[in-house]
Amino acid sequence: MRAGLPVPPDVTPTADPIDTADTADPGLRSDQLELIRSVKGFMPDDEGQALFGVARQAARGGLGPLLEVGTYCGKSALYLGFGAVPFRTPVFSVDHHRGSEENQAGWEHHDASLVDARSGRMDTLPVARRAVESAGLDETVVLVVGPSTVVASAWGQPLSLLFIDGGHGREVAWADYRSWTPKVAEGGYLAIHDVFPDPADGGRPPYEIFCAALESGRFREVPERSCGSLRVLRRLAAPV
Numbered sequence: 001m002r003a004g005l006p007v008p009p010d011v012t013p014t015a016d017p018i019d020t021a022d023t024a025d026p027g028l029r030s031d032q033l034e035l036i037r038s039v040k041g042f043m044p045d046d047e048g049q050a051l052f053g054v055a056r057q058a059a060r061g062g063l064g065p066l067l068e069v070g071t072y073c074g075k076s077a078l079y080l081g082f083g084a085v086p087f088r089t090p091v092f093s094v095d096h097h098r099g100s101e102e103n104q105a106g107w108e109h110h111d112a113s114l115v116d117a118r119s120g121r122m123d124t125l126p127v128a129r130r131a132v133e134s135a136g137l138d139e140t141v142v143l144v145v146g147p148s149t150v151v152a153s154a155w156g157q158p159l160s161l162l163f164i165d166g167g168h169g170r171e172v173a174w175a176d177y178r179s180w181t182p183k184v185a186e187g188g189y190l191a192i193h194d195v196f197p198d199p200a201d202g203g204r205p206p207y208e209i210f211c212a213a214l215e216s217g218r219f220r221e222v223p224e225r226s227c228g229s230l231r232v233l234r235r236l237a238a239p240v
Ligand code: SAH
Pocket: 040, 041, 042, 043, 069, 070, 071, 072, 073, 074, 075, 076, 077, 094, 095, 096, 097, 098, 099, 100, 124, 146, 147, 148, 149, 165, 166, 167, 168, 172
């Protein structure tokens, strides 16, 4: 018997050129939600459930794996994993696990329990790995450890969903945008977290890259899938 939560049955992906209603979407089970709530992170329940919905829809479309930039302790990775697992679609979650600027000592989002006593540096990898294991998602959620742009430089596979929630500084956010968004498959999704149109609500870079995606003409927003600061876009087919 494998440890962790029971995994939903396999479902065959069907190519899905339009965002058709997923009438079979069972939503998250209460045991899954309870586990996710126990994982540290920065994803409110309602936005996480929206992320689960788009992950499920992307996996259902069968265009490729899902990829997240910014694992932290694995909270959003579990929403993605629970959405993708019925379709046997892998979710790659990239993080160097050293924390963003705002996670460092002295900053607002610092958590001293995530510091590696030996090195004195942040290390969220053991916590994230435990979260994936407790969810029974070892075969679905693959933790990729390293700087996001280095991973991107060697990544060839088109993505059915790219979720950007890594560093929120201007340079890092733009580097993620430039290096990862071209990898979204036509018909695939791009989700960006912490998009705040009003500067009073939060930092600019996630909003800037959201606007850049729209202005590129390669993405349109899917407002019915967006929730709060989680904004969901879909890659359009290239003009012929
Ligand atoms: N998605 C998470 C929150 C992510 S916080 C949740 O649901 O809770 C942002 C994460 O991005 C941090 O863990 C940080 O280590 C990571 N990060 C920041 N810049 C990065 C970079 N250049 N490469 C890889 N990971 C990065």
